[in-house]
Every structure is written in structure tokens, then in C-alpha cells.
Amino acid sequence: MQAVILAGGLGTRLRPYTFFLPKPMLPLGDRPLLEHILNSVKEQGFDDVIITVSYLRKTIEDYFGDGSEFGISIKFVRSDKPMGTAGQLKTAEGLIKDRFLLLYGDMYIETDMKKLWDFHASKNGIATILLMPYRETLKYGFLDSDEEGRLVDWREKPEFRGWINVGCYVMEKRFLQYIPEKKMYGMDEAFRQAMKNGEAIYTFKAEGDFVDIGDKKSYMAAYNKYLQRLGKIL
Secondary structure, eight states: OEEEEEEOOOOGGGTTGGGTSOGGGSEETTEEHHHHHHHHHHHTTOOEEEEEEOTTHHHHHHHHTTSGGGTSEEEEEEOSSOOHHHHHHHHTGGGOOSSEEEEETTEEEESOHHHHHHHHHHTTOSEEEEEEEEEEEOSSOEEEEOTTOOEEEEEOSOEEEEEEEEEEEEEOGGGGGGSOTTSOOOHHHHHHHHHHTTOOEEEEEOOSEEEEOSSHHHHHHHHHHHHHHHHHHO
């Protein structure tokens, strides 16, 4: 089974950490985040991997090479400028065979991706989006008032729960027809275009956990969480 990992972002929200390291190569415990991702997909049967690279790409290419040291096959696709998530995916079109797993290089997901793959295969859709449960407690209270300004409700630090997209998909190669060539393009734009053309898109709700290093706060939380887990193992 084939997997594509998007690792070409600039990581601007993580500066200065990303002045010298691309975001997927930031350490999570004793190894880069991207190595955790690759080990996970390998364990679940995805041994043919395409990595899209751009910013500080040699750091990634030199570390992983052709993947033989990690027991998988790795091919790199380069772009010379930021392309957005869907734009990055488009650069890999020539190497994608058919159905593939798509992951973001700044997100480590702990779940059974083979179940996602099998669910997608059972549907006849163009893509399936993995959803995971998420909850957030606001640090402020919400106060509601009527038209005259009279207080009618006080919700102290409300909690919101729902299912979110964590940047993991199974797609058919033909999904890439909805992404323009050599253009900055977001994944949401590509999905909207596919839906506009009547394509069947599914979601798959999965239990598990995920680590997001999209900004400094989430990266430090993820790093500390992983260190605590590593301590328990040791």
C-alpha cells in the first residue's frame, strides 16, 4: 500500500525553531516527528512512501535517504516554492499509482489506519477523511444577555466537543484532477471542487490520539506529553 506525506511547509508559526529545521524534523522525544510517522505507517503495512519536500529539503532527504535503513521505500518530490497542502500533493501525481493514504508531516496520528483504508475500499467514493474526537475548554466564561442587556445565562468555561479533521485521508488518484498545476492550493479548496462536481466523499470516525505540532504551544505540549510517556516506558 502506498502513502504520501506532505512535508514541504515553511513552518512559519514555529519560528525560530524552523529557521534551521523543517517542521517535520523537529524532535519529538528521541527522534524527529517524521520518523515517528514513517514507523507508524510501516507497521500498518504502508511500505511504499512518497514525501513531498521543499523548505530545507536536504535535511529530510539526507536523514531518510531511500528508506532502506527504515525498512521502507521512500521517494522524494521537490517543489521550489510553497504550494499549500493540495498543491504539494499535486507535485506527487507522477509517482502515485492508484489508491493511497495521505498524511500531513506535522501531525502524528495513533489509530488503526488499515480500518480507514478498508472503510474507503467498501464505499465507491473518491476520498475518505479520518475524523477524531476533540474537546476544548475555553478559559473564559460566556455571558448571554437579552436585548435590554439583562443577564440571562452565565456559562463558565464551557467545553466544546466534536469530530475534527486531523490531516489523514485515503484517496483515489483521480482526486488530483481537482487540483490545478503549479499553483498554491488548499486541501479544502480541492474537496469543495470535488463536491461541486458531485463526487462522493466520506468520513470515518476513529478512536485514538494525535499529536499536532502546528505552532509553538501545541509543539511544546506534544513534546512534554511524549517525554512523560517515554519516562513511563523507561
